Amino acid sequence: MNAITEVKTDINAQIIEAFNSRHATKIFDPERKVSDTDFETILEAARLSPTSFGNEPFRILMIQSPDKRELFREFSWGANGMMNGSTGQLGTASHFGIILAATGELMRAGSDYLQDHYRQVKQLPEEVIEIFNGAYGKFQAEDHKITSDREITDWSGKQAYIVLANMMTTGALMGIDSCPIEGFDMERTTQTLAEHFGVDTAKWKPAVMFAFGHRAKDPEFPKTRRTMQDTVAWF
Template identity: 75%
Template sequence: MNAITTSTLDVRAQIIDAFNFRHATKVFDADRKVDDETFATILEAGRLSPTSFGHEPFRILLVQSPEKRELLRAFSWGANGMMSGTSGQLGTASHFGIILASTAATMTAGSEYLVDHYRHVKHLPEDIIDVFNGAYGKFQRIDHDITTDREITDWSGKQAYIVLANMITAGALLGVDSCPIEGFDMAQTTDTLGAHFGVDTSQWKPAVMFAFGYRAKEPEFPKSRRTMEDVVAWF
């Protein structure tokens, strides 16, 4: 058995420290911005994240323009500060964005989009593409029974959450605060993305919003979680 090195112990401690540091930041210090290199690392953690079948059914939309952010304010109650009496994450975050999830238009087995993805992103030979199409088709129709547009979009949204989780963890390791945000009206957000952000909403739907920056103040309450015994079962 290999001895546990000091560096391994250090990494373990850094990981746990990062998770204890992280909290859902509701208000950021509007005067502090995450530098370009640091945020590029956070984005790279998202880009390199695993997704089911390697399909990458997501896009990351950054909304940095104050005018564009304001277009989301009326129906983004989880980000507009209504519960804190502030301008919220929309008004204070260094970086604000939305992760989009692919719809059935692109993520249905055998779609032109997926075949192109296999050829030009995954660089698969044609016979392996046939294998992928068959395996993914069985996964959709039989194993998980996800065939409607809503079901496929929700499946894509699951992959988006993996992406955001890795971005949040990378941020915490770098000392950057964050907040995942589900508090928004789905229909109005979708309409706004189509009308003002050039998003083809037949192919992409909003999955989750996010904000990154530096906290304006420390959390009011200590982190609380269920015990390990409540969370994990071994067999």
């Protein structure tokens, strides 16, 4: 076995070990904080994540203040510990946040927001922007038929999940635990974001919450998944 093969084999083993170790952590050790440097790496993985058409229809809201976290406690059953008799991820996570999904106001084909994104962020020439507008317009109207505000926001949410998956995988490879959280009241969360965080909820809606830190204890039960044969079909 040559050096390149050895390195590749080692990387393969590290990836599988990280995924086997990763679990949806419900209670973190509040005394063990993720370092700023490590979490910056996790956020950089989020920033560099792929999104459909490269439109980046997401933003990340980090909520580190205990008082700010408490604003979500009453209606975030997936993060408030009600299912395990603890203060939950809201009370124990080193880092807690929400990924916001862009609404139709921003992500409808031809929007001013997207034209600015293509020019300022992607730095595309005008002739390429014209091609993007046509292709993305067809994608929305004909290919996937996502034209209503709800449909476009849900599409943005799909991109947010790509981002969160990359954040969690990065964390797992670094020995940092995480939990994706969907157990919250969408309407009350949206209202709280508008009233207490200055979020323009006509443009941005909550997609998913997340928590990072170090587990307080190992899972009680082993990881279970379907077999590869039941998961993947080859043709």
